[in-house]
Amino acid sequence: xxxxxxxxxxxxxxxxxxxxxxxxxxxxxxxxxxxxxxxxxxxxxxxxxxxxxxxxxxxxxxxxxxxxxxxxxxxxxxxxxxxxxxxxxxxxxxxxxxxxxxxxxxxxxxxxxxxxxxxxxxxxxxxxxxxxxxxxxxxxxxxxxxxxxxxxxxxxxxxxxxxxxxxxxxxxxxxxxxxxxxxxxxxxxxxxxxxxxxxxxxxxxxxxxxxxxxxxxxxxxxxxxxxxxxxxxxxxxxxxxxxxxxxxxxxx
Amino acid sequence: xxxxxxxxxxxxxxxxxxxxxxxxxxxxxxxxxxxxxxxxxxxxxxxxxxxxxxxxxxxxxxxxxxxxxxxxxxxxxxxxxxxxxxxxxxxxxxxxxxxxxxxxxxxxxxxxxxxxxxxxxxxxxxxxxxxxxxxxxx
Numbered sequence: 001x002x003x004x005x006x007x008x009x010x011x012x013x014x015x016x017x018x019x020x021x022x023x024x025x026x027x028x029x030x031x032x033x034x035x036x037x038x039x040x041x042x043x044x045x046x047x048x049x050x051x052x053x054x055x056x057x058x059x060x061x062x063x064x065x066x067x068x069x070x071x072x073x074x075x076x077x078x079x080x081x082x083x084x085x086x087x088x089x090x091x092x093x094x095x096x097x098x099x100x101x102x103x104x105x106x107x108x109x110x111x112x113x114x115x116x117x118x119x120x121x122x123x124x125x126x127x128x129x130x131x132x133x134x135x136x137x138x139x140x141x142x143x144x145x146x147x148x149x150x151x152x153x154x155x156x157x158x159x160x161x162x163x164x165x166x167x168x169x170x171x172x173x174x175x176x177x178x179x180x181x182x183x184x185x186x187x188x189x190x191x192x193x194x195x196x197x198x199x200x201x202x203x204x205x206x207x208x209x210x211x212x213x214x215x216x217x218x219x220x221x222x223x224x225x226x227x228x229x230x231x232x233x234x235x236x237x238x239x240x241x242x243x244x245x246x247x248x249x250x251x252x
Numbered sequence: 253x254x255x256x257x258x259x260x261x262x263x264x265x266x267x268x269x270x271x272x273x274x275x276x277x278x279x280x281x282x283x284x285x286x287x288x289x290x291x292x293x294x295x296x297x298x299x300x301x302x303x304x305x306x307x308x309x310x311x312x313x314x315x316x317x318x319x320x321x322x323x324x325x326x327x328x329x330x331x332x333x334x335x336x337x338x339x340x341x342x343x344x345x346x347x348x349x350x351x352x353x354x355x356x357x358x359x360x361x362x363x364x365x366x367x368x369x370x371x372x373x374x375x376x377x378x379x380x381x382x383x384x385x386x387x388x389x390x
Contacts (some may be wrong), residue, residue, distance in 0.1 A: 008281065009282075016266075026306065054317045059342060235355070
């Protein structure tokens with residue numbers, strides 16, 4: 001059986017390596033991906049069309065906004081599914097061998113908690129910077145959201161999941177994840193109501209005090225904020241549910 | 253030697269991605285433990301992410317973020333944008349979302365394996381299969 005698996009893997013690998021002979025060389029400028037019309041258009045026209053210097057953010061939130069919206073929905077659905085699969089509203093001892101029962105020390109370690117108290121505010125401010133400055137430097141909703149979620153995970157690591165759950169309760173997590181999707185799709189819906197296509201941001205200049213090009217730039221910040229809400233909530237929810245086996249009590 | 257110069261050195265990114273991908277695939281199909289299978293899946297996913305990002309590389313290009321003074325001529329009177337100076341942004345965008353979605357789906361997979369452990373008391377695939385086969389007779 002193991003030999004068969006090795007043969008299948010070696011055969012597939014050999015086929016893929018044989019195919020690389022037809023692939024473009026590393027770093028070539030005229031490969032189909034690099035020389036194609038699409039990426040050329042993005043690099044050339046992004047400043048004129050959206051006023052956003054970070055091309056990745058512009059493509060993510062504007063040109064491919066529909067794709068990003070459903071990627072966010074996938075993250076949201078995965079978070080909901082983890083709660084549906086794992087969440088245990090009982091006392092948590094169901095089906096586990098007794099050796100795995102939690103016996104944590106009563107007091108969290110002083111050095112760890114104090115260090116985390118110093119690090120967490122800086123981490124959260126930096127996460128908000130990464131989110132809000134995503135138009136001009138590497139960053140955006142996904143990165144900022146993951147960092148913000150990591151700060152709550154750090155609270156849970158240092159003080160226990162229950163302490164972190166007091167700050168960001170399960171109700172707030174679900175509300176936050178849903179709010180993120182609502183902000184994103186709501187921005188698209190406002191564009192629809194103003195008589196343009198879904199997520200066609202330039203029409204927002206009618207309700208924002210800016211010209212159509214800057215309206216696209218600002219609308220990107222709205223949708224990135226929505227993404228950050230959902231990603232923050234889901235990242236923390238994944239950690240809290242996995243670390244406590246769905247009980248949200250004790251755990252790491 | 254010619255083989256090296258024509259097929260390995262200019263295309264080393266594909267070799268790395270194929271090798272990583274096959275390590276992940278072997279872990280997924282040959283390993284017995286469900287968590288080891290998930291590690292294999294994560295390696296597989298990383299190989300695809302490396303593959304996509306390496307497609308977008310341009311020789312001598314910078315990150316795909318424009319300078320603030322580099323504005324298109326007809327609007328701001330700045331320097332025109334030279335496409336060859338910026339890496340291809342599209343693979344970066346696709347992989348940016350793929351990484352976060354990958355974390356979320358990996359979390360879901362780990363949640364499912366925790367649930368399986370709760371139900372069967374093991375994560376070894378053959379043990380689970382033998383328990384499933386025994387159950388109708390119980």
